[in-house]
Amino acid sequence: MKEVNPVRVVDQEVYRQHDSESHDLLQVRGLESAFDTERGLLKAVDGVSFSVARGQTLGIVGESGCGKSVTAMSLISLLPRPAGKVLAGEVLFNGEDLLKVSENRLHEVRGGEIGTIFQEPMTALNPVHRIGRQVSEVFRLHKKLNKKEAWEASIEALRMTRIPSPEVRVGDYPHQLSGGMRQRVVIAMALACQPDLLIADEPTTALDVTVQAQILDLIQGLQAEMGMAAILITHDLGVIAENCDEVVVMYAGRIVERAPVKELFANPLHAYTRGLLNSIPRLSLPPKSELNTIPGMVASLSEMACGCRFCQRMGRESSLGDKRPEFREVSPGHWVEACPECYGEEAQEIA
Amino acid sequence: MSHSGKESLLSVKDVKVHFPVRSGLMLRQTGKVKAVDGVSLEIGEGETVGLVGESGCGKSTLAKAVVRLLKPNAGSVVFEGTDITRLSSRALRPLRSDMQMIFQDPVESLNPRQSVRQIIEEPLIIHREGDVAARRRRVDELLERVGLPANSGEKFAFEFSGGQRQRIGIARAIALNPKLIVCDEPVSALDVSVQSQIVNLLLELQREMGISYLFIAHDLAVVQHVSDRVAVMYLGKIVELATAEAIYQRPYHAYTKALLSAIPEADPTADRERILLEGDVPSPINPPAGSAFGHRISHPRYEETIGQDLSLVEIEPGHWVARDPCCLSEEDWNEVQ
Numbered sequence: 001m002k003e004v005n006p007v008r009v010v011d012q013e014v015y016r017q018h019d020s021e022s023h024d025l026l027q028v029r030g031l032e033s034a035f036d037t038e039r040g041l042l043k044a045v046d047g048v049s050f051s052v053a054r055g056q057t058l059g060i061v062g063e064s065g066c067g068k069s070v071t072a073m074s075l076i077s078l079l080p081r082p083a084g085k086v087l088a089g090e091v092l093f094n095g096e097d098l099l100k101v102s103e104n105r106l107h108e109v110r111g112g113e114i115g116t117i118f119q120e121p122m123t124a125l126n127p128v129h130r131i132g133r134q135v136s137e138v139f140r141l142h143k144k145l146n147k148k149e150a151w152e153a154s155i156e157a158l159r160m161t162r163i164p165s166p167e168v169r170v171g172d173y174p175h176q177l178s179g180g181m182r183q184r185v186v187i188a189m190a191l192a193c194q195p196d197l198l199i200a201d202e203p204t205t206a207l208d209v210t211v212q213a214q215i216l217d218l219i220q221g222l223q224a225e226m227g228m229a230a231i232l233i234t235h236d237l238g239v240i241a242e243n244c245d246e247v248v249v250m251y252a253g254r255i256v257e258r259a260p261v262k263e264l265f266a267n268p269l270h271a272y273t274r275g276l277l278n279s280i281p282r283l284s285l286p287p288k289s290e291l292n293t294i295p296g297m298v299a300s301l302s303e304m305a306c307g308c309r310f311c312q313r314m315g316r317e318s319s320l321g322d323k324r325p326e327f328r329e330v331s332p333g334h335w336v337e338a339c340p341e342c343y344g345e346e347a348q349e350i351a
Numbered sequence: 352m353s354h355s356g357k358e359s360l361l362s363v364k365d366v367k368v369h370f371p372v373r374s375g376l377m378l379r380q381t382g383k384v385k386a387v388d389g390v391s392l393e394i395g396e397g398e399t400v401g402l403v404g405e406s407g408c409g410k411s412t413l414a415k416a417v418v419r420l421l422k423p424n425a426g427s428v429v430f431e432g433t434d435i436t437r438l439s440s441r442a443l444r445p446l447r448s449d450m451q452m453i454f455q456d457p458v459e460s461l462n463p464r465q466s467v468r469q470i471i472e473e474p475l476i477i478h479r480e481g482d483v484a485a486r487r488r489r490v491d492e493l494l495e496r497v498g499l500p501a502n503s504g505e506k507f508a509f510e511f512s513g514g515q516r517q518r519i520g521i522a523r524a525i526a527l528n529p530k531l532i533v534c535d536e537p538v539s540a541l542d543v544s545v546q547s548q549i550v551n552l553l554l555e556l557q558r559e560m561g562i563s564y565l566f567i568a569h570d571l572a573v574v575q576h577v578s579d580r581v582a583v584m585y586l587g588k589i590v591e592l593a594t595a596e597a598i599y600q601r602p603y604h605a606y607t608k609a610l611l612s613a614i615p616e617a618d619p620t621a622d623r624e625r626i627l628l629e630g631d632v633p634s635p636i637n638p639p640a641g642s643a644f645g646h647r648i649s650h651p652r653y654e655e656t657i658g659q660d661l662s663l664v665e666i667e668p669g670h671w672v673a674r675d676p677c678c679l680s681e682e683d684w685n686e687v688q
Contacts, residue, residue: 063542064513179406208405208569210628213613217627235542238615261619279547280617281576287595288399288554288577291547297512 025196025229026052026075031089033067033074036082042301043087044070046253049327052197057223057230059244059261061237061276065298067253068233072201075231076110094196112142115190119202121182125174131158131185132170138192157188161218180211184218191222198223198230204239216243237280241265246333249273252298252309255327256342259334269330271342272310308339316341360530360563361394361417366426368409368416372636384635386412388587389426391663394531397557399564401578401595403571403610407635409587410567414533417565418450419443431530448478448527455536457516461508467494467519468504474526493522497552514545518552525556533565538573550577571614575599583607586643587635590678592663593670603666605678606644645677652676 033045045067052058060068073079074086075098091098098109110116118124126134135154139145145153151170158166161184174182183203190198200219204212220243223230232243240247240261247264249257249272257270268274278292285291296313299305304312308325311318318325318339325339336343368387371380386409394400402410415421417428419435427436430450435443451474454460461470468490475486494503497518508516517537524532534553538546550573556562568574574581574595581598583591583606591604602608609626616623629648633639639646641656655676663671664687676684 063544209571209613209615210405210609212615213625214627214629216615217625236615237543237617241617241619241621242615265617265619276543277617279544281547281550281572282617283572283575283599285576287575287579290551290554291576293548293551294544297514 024051025054025094026231027090027092028071028075029090029092031071031074031091032087033070033079033084034087035079035084039302043304044253044301045074046304047089047324048250048253048255049089050248050255050258052229052231054196054229055223055227056245057232057243059240059247060231060233060250061235061240061247062250063235063276063298065252065301066250068250069201071250072116072199072231072233075199076114076116077106078110078116108142111138111189111195112193113196115193115195115198117183117186117190117198117200117203119205121179121186121206122174124186125182127174129173130170131172131174131177135170135185135189135192138189142193153192154188157192158185160191160222161185161188163188179207180214183207183211183215187215187219187222191226191228194226195228198228199233200230201233202235203232205234205236212239219243237276249276252304252313253301254309254337255335256310256337257335263331263334267334269334269336269343270310271314308337308342310342311339314341359393360396360398360431361392361565362427362429363390363392363413363417364427364429366390366413366416366423366428368412368421369424382636385587385638386635387416387423388635388638389662390584390587390589391426392582392589392592394563394565395579396530397561397563398580399557399566399578401574401581402565402567402584403569403574403581404584405610406569408584409635410584411535413584414452414535414565414567418452418531418533420452448474449529450531450533451524451527451529453517453520453524453532453534453537455539457513457520457540458508460520461516463507463509465507466504467499467506467508467511470508470519471504471522471526474523478527480527489526490522493526496525496556497522498548512545513541514548517541517549521549521552521556525560525562528560529562531563531565533567535567536569537566539568539570546573553577571611583610586633586638588643588661588673589663589671590644590673590675591671593667593672597667597670601670603670603672603679603683604644604675605648642673642675642677645675648677650677 029049031045031048032043034041034043048071062068075091086099132151132154135157136150139150139153155166155170158169163169163181163184204215207215234240244261247259247261248255251272257273268277275294279294281291296315299312306322306324307320308318318341320339325337327335328338329335366387367389370384370386372382372384373379374381390413404410416423423436427434430446435446471490471493472486475489490504499515499518508519538549541549566574566577578595581595582589585606591607602611609628612626633643633647641653642661645653645656661673661675664674666672666687674687
């Protein structure tokens with residue numbers, strides 16, 4: 001599998017195409033998304049490429065503002081309009097470019113072939129409608145069921161997400177449910193039509209650890225049952241480690257590293273990935289010892305460098321100058337943004 | 352109850368905080384939320400006690416009761432030998448400088464209309480510390496201490512990132528050289544790389560100034576890292592209390608075990624057994640009559656616990672656990688008996 005992130009060479013987008021492999025459900029190539037603001041066009045996602053194979057889980061990890069949610073929203077054209085727009089790239093889902101299809105087709109895809117779960121279940125649900133009506137809507141729109149059939153199907157969907165006594169709960173309003181139960185309702189809606197791909201954006205961030213474990217366990221179980229692929233977006237490396245097959249690490253709108261999950265944790269190559277992994281408190285560390293930190297802060301979008309952005313944060317000159325580091329496959333399946341300062345012999349020592 | 356061996360700065364005894372539930376046309380009291388239902392805890396000088404538990408278990412209510420932002424319905428809070436449980440706010444004021452609080456959301460806890468200098472200076476003004484020039488110097492000193500740029504004083508809170516805002520909150524909290532800081536989820540809203548910076552800062556301040564912390568968080572790894580002792584709370588009660596090491600190495604209570612097993616570990620090769628808890632924390636409005644956790648997991652011995660004393664018992668030196676047959680292994684239960 002060959003794949004390269006767009007490389008910026010003198011203001012010119014050059015990127016090699018994938019060798020298209022039939023088993024990839026989703027292929028994202030050179031995705032660029034931006035927001036039109038008073039300060040001009042700000043690029044939140046700057047040339048991101050990845051793919052998701054059928055039945056696999058891809059984790060996207062990064063800190064707030066790195067563009068992981070904007071990437072997810074771009075895939076199904078859900079960027080807030082009119083400010084947000086996709087500038088370039090391709091999103092091939094089952095071979096069809098979702099950035100080019102009609103609005104009607106997008107309606108079919110969202111909730112039909114691609115299910116989504118967002119962080120805050122309370123805002124995803126309408127507070128003035130009963131749970132049953134909201135879940136029914138999915139069946140009525142996508143499966144063209146009548147009211148009664150859809151209601152019955154909703155009860156089954158809620159049962160699938162292991163909500164206790166779904167035939168009673170279906171008549172409840174969202175505020176009558178706990179956070180974990182609400183998230184189960186959202187999952188029931190997302191998976192109602194047995195989608196091929198689930199996009200879960202911080203699905204458990206608002207929940208307690210015990211409930212988080214239940215929800216992630218549920219998603220994994222249903223995924224295995226339905227053979228569904230998933231994109232799991234989170235800032236929690238623990239969640240990534242336990243739930244993903246492959247991981248993409250994003251920093252400042254770009255992918256800095258991509259690898260199978262075990263490889264990434266065993267052998268992180270980019271200085272940013274190492275920094276992230278080192279800053280988590282671990283049970284094995286001596287208590288009250290100093291934790292590793294990543295100095296500096298992410299630059300604001302309007303001040304983003306063209307060259308290596310992690311060097312910019314660390315306040316050092318990249319030897320590549322303003323040239324965007326190449327995204328290189330350094331061992332099978334392990335890709336890294338090859339800025340000499342962030343990846344390489346010296347970089348290992350700095351990290 | 353338990354002593355940490357150190358001189359105790361704060362001693363909380365059997366504190367209860369109940370909120371009335373009112374409903375109907377006349378808003379008659381129809382029940383009460385037993386948010387904190389009989390908690391005893393001591394914090395020594397320079398010690399950090401971590402407090403963990405699911406949302407709704409009463410952690411934040413306990414924190415507020417400890418610094419007397421809430422008046423407990425029963426029990427006592429003794430701070431530095433003074434019983435502050437029933438003190439009036441006027442009588443409390445001189446003690447306030449010794450106990451401060453850091454909140455989870457630095458946006459909501461900082462006044463958007465005040466400059467950072469005004470925010471940090473306010474406690475100094477209230478407690479009549481120094482003149483204008485001295486206060487100015489002190490604020491500059493504090494800004495430097497928490498690692499904010501020198502010109503930050505003239506800016507407003509919204510001009511800062513989440514981590515920097517938390518630093519402002521910390522500067523305000525340490526302005527009066529407090530002896531105790533209650534940290535209510537101080538790093539939960541922050542990214543990992545920033546979280547570690549704030550944790551390091553809190554640890555440094557403790558080493559320098561000998562501050563005690565009551566550290567509340569739902570991230571158990573962070574709590575373990577910063578705490579000397581950890582208390583696990585479930586539905587208004589502490590169910591286990593021990594040194595941070597003991598809690599993680601040898602938890603006795605079934606709830607602690609479940610909580611620990613639920614932490615996702617950043618190691619894909621780790622092979623762990625996960626104890627999945629069914630359901631959510633029961634409502635504190637009408638808590639089960641017996642063991643709350645036994646009720647949640649429908650333990651066969653639940654009936655036995657109704658009306659029984661489920662208070663903490665010292666199972667090992669310094670390691671306290673609820674005397675609850677539903678939540679201890681049979682072996683441990685026999686030992687407790």
